[in-house]
Amino acid sequence: MKRFKIVLVLLMTSFILSCNTDRDDLDLTEAEANELNNIAKTGDWKISEYTLNGSENTANYADYVFNFEESNNLTAKSSIDEVLGTWRASNDSGDEYDPYDDLDFHIFFSSTSKLGELANNYDILAATDKEIRLILGENANGDAATLIFSKN
DSSP: OHHHHHHHHHHHHHHHHHTOTTOOOOOOOHHHHHHHHHHHTSSOEEEEEEEETTEEOGGGGTTOEEEEOGGGEEEEEOSSOEEEEEEEEEEOOOOSSOOSOOEEEEEEEOTTSGGGGGOEEEEEEEEOSSEEEEEEOOOTTSOOEEEEEEEO
């Protein structure tokens, strides 16, 4: 529990620092990525909020339960569907659309499923054992999103 509190403080500090307008690169450790991996792998998750380009899309995924599994496997199950994907939490060194050294949450589903809309590299705003808050600044396709997973 003490370790979790330390990681939570580090994530909140990262969030506060990210509000800085000059966006100095943050030195996030592999340990923080590992802790987020542990948080995600504990239990079932549902999408409690998903907005894409300002449009509310949460209801599209209300029936799905997400399991972030070992070996970066991701399963999304609904009453009529089961879709397999991948996921990963990692610190990155930035790219053209996300130039900051930060902690990212990668989600991939085949684009042929409706879950393909969720496939992206999100920045992590906050993570607790009950909620994972993600944001997508404008990506290569011009999309911006907010994605919040809550413990089922």
